[in-house]
Structures are given as structure tokens and as C-alpha cells.
Amino acid sequence: MHAWPASEVPALPGTGRDLRIHDTATGGPVTLDPGPVARIYVCGITPYDATHIGHAATYNAFDLVQRVWLDTKRQVHYVQNVTDVDDPLLERAARDNVDWTALAEQETALFREDMTALRMLPPRQYIGAVEAIPGIVPLVERLRDSGAAYELEGDVYFSVEADPHFGGVSHLDVAAMRLLSAERGGDPDRPGKKNPLDPMLWMAARDGEPSWDGGSLGRGRPGWHIECVAIALDHLGMGFDIQGGGSDLVFPHHEMGASHAQALTGEFPMAKAYVHAGMVALHGQKMSKSKGNLVFVSALRREGVDPAAIRLALLAHHYRADWEWTDQVLQDALARLDRWRAAVSRPDGPSAEALVEEIREALANDLDAPAALAAVDRWAVLQSERGGTDEGAPGVVSRAVDALMGVAL
Template identity: 60%
Template structure:
């Protein structure tokens, strides 16, 4: 599956390399320095289920990992970035059925809308953008590996993963048993299904149902469950021990916990991810922004209304990626005023102040992607004394390369 065109990223290499990035690792429960030592930095971020348009919560997640991608590049690392698209799943099929639309047409339309939003926001595209439909063979291969090792079992034509077969199960989110049961029930699990060996066991392969898409497999015709597609895609495209598995905090459990355990058990002795990094949730009108509540602010609608995508990007960057926060109309106003101030100051940027600014912004972003601090540093620079203009190009390259905003 194609991604979207990549923006040009200026190089700051003539000023040396940016410092190594320290990020909060959910599994370690503390910040860790992410310094890839053997080949490219490998990043896997869970993608959209394309049954509706990209909202600000989605954008916040993908912008956070865009900042990581840019930070790694500026630190001198090649980056191998993979993102999936869950282009067959219950919510997509339910929406298509509700609207009387072919599920493939719905998915194609929303994937294309997502591409346009990401291109407008100047998000660096993944090297591999992989739909579940095109990865069915990879999923079947992993389910077969789990079956052959005795870690999967059948319930009325469906196949489940035995989560307790992974001794490290629970080590990503560190939730209590009670919390895992609650979250699984809230997030698509079927804890009470008769025939399951453990309430937390998750669906690997859903047997064929009338009116639903299905594919042939050794388990019988059907389609992937949830979680296993990310296990299979990430390992196939990035190998063992990817550097970062990323997504929103709502994916810690069950999605990232389950996908990691499936990979561990299917390939004994492997490490699925070295670190797990999660972004906060974005609220609107007093509640978490979600499709089920309908309290969504869509990126495409803001763009169609004439909002500068740079304002959207800066409005999101003003909030730390790990924080939970609420979107308001003031976010765009503040972002617009901020960008205008930077642009006014740019022609008179002095070289010394610009060079110091590069070092300070790099340090802020190396410290758990502290974009709010980086914005404050640029605000202070813009409000400072005028120079001779010799640093204008450097500031322009800095803001573009590290924040993804063109001055």
C-alpha cells in the first residue's frame, strides 16, 4: 500500500549531531535513552482503522512519532518506519453495513483522506505502509506458528491465543488482573465467551461469518482477529527487537500487551520491542475525543475551512505528547499568533542567537520530545533583540527539520 509524499527535511549536520533521545518507556516505567546500536532505528506505530476521518487525537499520536523520527535522523540515525492500516475489522464492517456501502470503498476513501491529512501536516511517511488485507499471509503464518507450538486453541471455529503461554504477559502495561479484565471488556475483548480457557485470551483468527469478508487458511476460511496483525507485520518488516512500538495510551492494553506476547511465543527467545512509547489522549467538550461519542474535531474539516495546517501542527505541539489535554478553539488562535511572531523575527535572526537556539531546541526535543519547551524557546528567541539576518536560514532549517513547520 502506498503512503504519502515525503516533505524535504533540511539537514543540520553542519552543526554536529543532535543528542540521543530519552523517552518514557511504558514497560520500563521510566525514561530510557533510545540509541539504536545495530543498523537503522526501527519504529512501528499502529495505524488507523479507516471507518472515519482523521481527528485531532489521531494527529497528535502521529505527530508525536514524527518528532521521534526527526529526532533520530538529526542524531545521525537511519530510520526504518512501519505503520499498519487495519483495513478489515469489526468497526469498519459495521460502519459500512450501517451506511449501505462496500467496506472496501469505505476503507479506500478514508485511507486516502488520512494520506492527504498527513501530507498537509508534513508528517514523514512510513517506509512500509501495510494494510491488514495485504498481510493476510503474514497473519496466517504467525497463527500457524502459535498453533503448532500449542499456544492457540479453537472455540467454535475461532482460534484464540493463550496469553498465559507467555511468561512475560503483563509486562508492557503492568496492570493488575482486575484492570486487565476491565480494559479488555471495554476495548473489544470477549471475556465471558464460553469455551475460552482464560477470559483474557484474545482472538487470533475469526472463522467465516455470513456476509463478512474471509480468506482461506489452514484454520478454515476467516479473517484476522485483533493484535496479531501488528505482531506479524512488525516482525516481517522490522525483524526482532524493534526499537519502539508506539501508539496512543489506549493501546497499552490489550493491543500492545497482546501483540508483544504473541510475537514472544511464536518466536521463542525473541524480543518484540525494546521500548514501548505512548501518547496521551485528547479530549473535546469535556470527554476523550472518540468516534463512539462523536465529539471529534477532524483535520480534514479544519483544512477545508481554510485553517493553515502549520497552525494545527503547532497547536498540537504546544501540549506534551504524553499528556492528556483538551482541544479548544484557542489552540489554533495561539498557534497562529506564535507562527506569525516567528516569521516576523526571522529576517533579523543573528547567527550567534540562531546557533544557540539550535542547541537549545535539540536538547529540549531530546528530553522526552519536549515540544512545548521547544516552542517556548522559539518564542523567547523571537521576542529577543534583532540581529543582522545572517542566522535566518539556520532558524528556518531548524523549525522545518525538527518541528515540521515551514517558515
């Protein structure tokens, strides 16, 4: 599966800062020093309704991570998956009487278009669950053969007790885990499981549903969590720098994925930091496909909204915050974009060297995009009120905003 084209990232004078970011597993900030190649895995979409503003907010956060690392002159090895076979996708296809593969391809193509328009840097590997199945099957067999997994009526389940570190990502109690498991694709009430929290690794073929050759597992399809584990281990290995996604993935997805990987390898941890973006609401409720309260990036683009303004609307909120999309959020972003473009259109202006360092410091400090925006706002005010004599300043500001925040002025 191919990703989308990369926009050029302008080179800036000087060197960026090492990233300090909030780690869900430890509950506090960590400073990451990845070495010459930073490794990041971000969980991708299930392609049946893309790309809403909640998606865009999540991928904006991890695009900023990439940009901070690139500014330190590191390479970035970024991997993202597409869950192109799963119950919600199959259910949507059945509801709309369309082929599930066609639906997945259509929505993935739309996602690529939105990511390109928003200037999100693409992953080096963009891997679908279906194409990952040949690598998933041996992992499930290894877990089963080692005693870390077991069969139940043809299905294969992971035993959470096989990982002594289980619970170390979310730090939730058992009652909360059981509730979230039921809400987010698990089956804690199925009779015969060793532990209600045990997640499915391999689902035996069901009538009327797609299935693949699973070797000794029989025909079936993979569970949700093992998909990401197989892709991450194949392309990044253990101990990569960031496992990222929305905060609704903390449990069960990232908790279970970590345990799968740790049981497979005997190594800990799967990732040095677990980083999660907040949820976006509309009309007082979390934006979600099940509720149907979605604002789509593609719809905004069709209405003529500049993608740079959409990006500024996302950047106006700290990535870890839960926030609400409103018409005013978009109007504020459009007004900011106009001010900034007017400021950089002049032939000279106030010196921009200090501004570049302010943006760098803000983003290195747990991706504090609102502080970065405020710094550019102050420069734009000086430009409009007093101007300046530095002929290169507007160009420096324009390149810095593009390189570090992905906004083309």
C-alpha cells in the same frame, strides 16, 4: 499499499542527541542507542473516520521521534499499518449502506492527504491488514501447533499463559485487564475460553462478512493484535527500538502483541521501548469515534486553517499529556505562527546556534516539544525587540523548526 510523499528535511549543522524517552513497560525513561538504522513500528488507523486531532497528536509524537533520530545522522526504518478490515469498519459501512472496501480506501486516502499537509514523515512500509493476511496465517498456525493457541468453535485463540512475560507492558491487574478487554474489542465473557483474557487470532468466517483462505485454519479473517505482529516481525524483526501508539493501545493491543511475538520467537522483548501518546478531549470527553466528538484535520484545512498552525497546536502539549482541544488552543497556535514567520522574515537577527542546541536538547528529553517552542519564542522576542546582526540566523531558525518540528515557516 502506498504511503504519502515525504517533505524534505533540511540538514542542520552539528549532530543531534540520542533520544531519552518514557517507556511504558519499565515506567521510566530509557536512552535509546539504535545503531545506524533506528526501527519503529506505530499502529495506524482503522479507516472509517479519519483524521481527527487525536490521531494527529499521536502521529505528531512519532514524527518527532523520526526527526530526532534523523538529526543524529541515522536512518529510520518506520513501519505503520492500516487496520482495513475490522468490526468497527464493517459496522460503519453497514450503517451508511456503503461498501466496506470503498469506505476504507476513502478514509485512508484522506488520512494520507492530512499527513502530507501536516508534514508528517511517511513510513517506509505502509501495510494494510488485508494485504498482510498471507503472512498472518502461518503465524497463527505456528502458535496453534506449538500449543500457544487453541480452537474454539472454529475460531483460534491465543493463550496468554504461553508467554511468561504477559502483563509486562501494562502492569495491570487481572480485573483491570478484563474490563479493558471488554471495552476494547475482546470477548472475556465467551464460554469455553481457557482464560477470559485470551484474544482471538483468527475469526472463522461469519455469514455476510468478508473472509479469506486461512489454509488449515479454514476461511476467516485475522484478529487485531496478530495483524500488527505479523507486519512488525516481517519488516523489522524482534527487538526493534520503539512500539508506538496512543495510550489507549497499552492494553490490550500492545500487551497482546508483545506476547504473540514473544511466544512465536522465544525472544524478549518485542520492542526496546513501548511509547504512548496521551488522549485529546473535546468538551470534557476523550475525542473518540464512538462519541462523535471529533475535530477533523481535513475540516480545519477546508476552513482555511494553515496546517503549520495545526501542527503548532499539537506541539504545544507534551506528547504523553492528556489535553483538550479548544478554539483558544488553535488561536494561540495561529498567533505563534504569525510571530515566528515575522521573526524569520527579517534579513538578520540574533545568533541562532544556541537556539538549535536548545531545541535538540528539549526534543531528545522525552520529546519535550513545549520546551522547544518556548526556546523559539524567546528568540522571536529578541528578534522583535532588539534584532541582531547575524545575517544567517533567520534561515537557521527556519530550517531548524522545519527539520526538528516539521513546521514550515
